[in-house]
Amino acid sequence: MDQNVDRLVFAGTGDAMGVPRVYCDCQICEEARSTGVNRRFRSSVVVAGPDGEFMIDCGPDWRTQMEMAGKRFIRDIVITHAHFDHIGGLPEWADACRRLGIKGQLYTPQEVIDIILRQYPWLNRHLELHPIDEGLSLASWEVKGWKVNHGKNGYSYAYRLSKPGITWVYCSDSIGLPEDQKQPLYGLDLLVLGTSFYKEEAEYAGRSVYDMTEALELLAEVKPGRTIFTHMSHDVDIRKDYGLPEQVALASTGCTVSLTKE
Structure with missing residues (x-):
C-alpha cells in the first residue's frame, strides 16, 4: 500500500484472552496453532500516514506485535481504557523508552490515567501522560473520545477520528449503547x-x-459506509461465511485498510 496514504493496520484483533486460548482444543484454537489464520493478539491498531503514526491500545502482546511489524519503537499511543488486555504492554513500552532515551507520549482521559498510574506508578518516569478529555490533534487527525458502556466491565472510551474527506471510529469494547x-x-x-x-x-x-447479531442491528441504525469487526474470541472463524452485508468485514491479524473515502 502507498506509504503516502493514510492507513489502518490491525496489530491485534482478539478479545481479552486472545486466540488460541492456552487451555482450549476447539477447532478454531487448533487452527490458530497450525496455519494461524485465526491467531489473534489482543486488540490494537496502528494509524499511519504521511503525517506520522500512532497506536491505539498497548496490550500484553505489544512486543510481539511490534516485532511482527518490524518496528523498534513507536512514540505515540492512545489508550481506550485501563483493562489489562489494553494496557498490559505499557511496562515494555516504557522500558523501550528508557533504553532509547525517548519519552513516550500516552494519550487518554484523565480518569484512565489515574487508574494506569495506580497500577504502574513509575510509568511517568519514562512516559508523558496527556489527558485528552477535550480531544487532541495527532498525525493530522482530530481525535475526540467519549465514554461507552462496557457492560459488566464498566466503561471504555471510543474514539472518533476526522480529517478532510474521512471520519471514522474505533470502538473496541462496548455493548448496548x-x-x-x-x-x-x-x-x-x-x-x-x-x-x-x-x-x-x-x-x-x-x-x-x-x-455480531447485535452489532448488525446497530449498523442498521447508524449506517456507516463500511464496518470492520475486531476484538473476536475463539468463537469466530474468519474463514467462515457468516452472511454479513457486503460492506461489513472481519479483521485479520496484520491486515491493512486505507483510510480514504470509498
Whole structure:
C-alpha cells in the first residue's frame, strides 16, 4: 500500500484472552496453532500516514506485535481504557523508552490515567501522560473520545477520528449503547467495532461486548459506509461465511485498510 496514504493496520484483533486460548482444543484454537489464520493478539491498531503514526491500545502482546511489524519503537499511543488486555504492554513500552532515551507520549482521559498510574506508578518516569478529555490533534487527525458502556466491565472510551474527506471510529469494547453514546457513530465512513462472538449465549447481564447479531442491528441504525469487526474470541472463524452485508468485514491479524473515502 502507498506509504503516502493514510492507513489502518490491525496489530491485534482478539478479545481479552486472545486466540488460541492456552487451555482450549476447539477447532478454531487448533487452527490458530497450525496455519494461524485465526491467531489473534489482543486488540490494537496502528494509524499511519504521511503525517506520522500512532497506536491505539498497548496490550500484553505489544512486543510481539511490534516485532511482527518490524518496528523498534513507536512514540505515540492512545489508550481506550485501563483493562489489562489494553494496557498490559505499557511496562515494555516504557522500558523501550528508557533504553532509547525517548519519552513516550500516552494519550487518554484523565480518569484512565489515574487508574494506569495506580497500577504502574513509575510509568511517568519514562512516559508523558496527556489527558485528552477535550480531544487532541495527532498525525493530522482530530481525535475526540467519549465514554461507552462496557457492560459488566464498566466503561471504555471510543474514539472518533476526522480529517478532510474521512471520519471514522474505533470502538473496541462496548455493548448496548444508549442513544447519547450512539450519536458519534452517525455519518461515518468507517466503523471499527468490537464483536467477541457471532451469537453469544451467555446471560446478557454478565456480558461486556456486542456480538455480531447485535452489532448488525446497530449498523442498521447508524449506517456507516463500511464496518470492520475486531476484538473476536475463539468463537469466530474468519474463514467462515457468516452472511454479513457486503460492506461489513472481519479483521485479520496484520491486515491493512486505507483510510480514504470509498
